[in-house]
Amino acid sequence: MYWRPRASPRSLRRTGRLWTLSTISQTVPFVITAAFLGALKPITVPVGLILLAHAWIIPELYAARGANVVSRRGAGAPAAEARAMLLLGDLVSHEARELYARTGLVPERGQLGLWLVGEAGALLVLPGERRVNCLCVKATDPQLPPADRVAHLLLALRADESGFATLANLAFSGARWRLRRRLGARAREALDQAVARARASRGAQGT
Amino acid sequence: MSRLIRMDQTGHTTLAEWIEEDSEAVEAALSAFRTQLNEGYFAVVSRGEGHAEQVRELPLDEPLVILRRPIAGG
Numbered sequence: 001m002y003w004r005p006r007a008s009p010r011s012l013r014r015t016g017r018l019w020t021l022s023t024i025s026q027t028v029p030f031v032i033t034a035a036f037l038g039a040l041k042p043i044t045v046p047v048g049l050i051l052l053a054h055a056w057i058i059p060e061l062y063a064a065r066g067a068n069v070v071s072r073r074g075a076g077a078p079a080a081e082a083r084a085m086l087l088l089g090d091l092v093s094h095e096a097r098e099l100y101a102r103t104g105l106v107p108e109r110g111q112l113g114l115w116l117v118g119e120a121g122a123l124l125v126l127p128g129e130r131r132v133n134c135l136c137v138k139a140t141d142p143q144l145p146p147a148d149r150v151a152h153l154l155l156a157l158r159a160d161e162s163g164f165a166t167l168a169n170l171a172f173s174g175a176r177w178r179l180r181r182r183l184g185a186r187a188r189e190a191l192d193q194a195v196a197r198a199r200a201s202r203g204a205q206g207t
Numbered sequence: 208m209s210r211l212i213r214m215d216q217t218g219h220t221t222l223a224e225w226i227e228e229d230s231e232a233v234e235a236a237l238s239a240f241r242t243q244l245n246e247g248y249f250a251v252v253s254r255g256e257g258h259a260e261q262v263r264e265l266p267l268d269e270p271l272v273i274l275r276r277p278i279a280g281g
Contacts, residue, residue: 069281079217079218080216080217080218081218082218083217083218083219084214084218084219085218086218086219087212087214087218087219087273090271091253092256093256108256108257109256109257110257111257120281121281136280136281137278137279137280137281138278138279138281139275139276139277139278140276140277140278140279141215141216141276143215143216144214144215144216144276145216145218147218148214148215148218148219151214151273151275152214152275152276152278153278155251155253155259155273155275156251156275156278158251158253158254158256158257158258158259159251159259159260159261160261161257164278167278167279167280168280168281169280169281
């Protein structure tokens, strides 16, 4: 991926701002047009409402795409998954192991933020916990059981966090609340726990 | 006892186990390690949350060396 600049806190902030600008540029014309039509001819208010619905749905669709990176894929063979979970369990804390069993996501603290690693992607909760990047990345062997796919990503992330963030494709970058609404219940629980953990950690550092 | 394991379709497979004093076991582990690297696997030693090291030579003193496939953007 030589053509991509290596990910850093600064590049992630810039990417986030660009994502927001891009979303605004796609939604604001609908809002302006709706307001203009309403002011010009009140009879066009229904059309304006349709335009506003478009403006609302665009970021929601992006958020849904982002949420999809951590949706669970196939269950895999039970015996292989159980064996893979043993290895994954050796790599993470008891708390992370339990969270994986419930949600399919493993939390991992990094230099760029707090990660939630899934089978075919990861969420990166950026410092401040207001913005989340959804990254699409996966192990190249499709036959692996889910826990091994997570372990692949986790080890790659630990070995080179910046490289991992560079290699992964960005599916969404935006407000945590917007993404949270589009996540399944399990992933939502993992996200809430990750945020609580990040805040507790910051509180502990502040005292 | 150190272990060289490969993540694969079965969950994982132990390819070699050794102690540094057992030269025969070490030689077998080194051979298995080189074979897997030639087949495209990456070798990683995890060092707890947030830290892991990718290795190109088998670290004989590490308790666990894990072989993984490359990853790619989805």
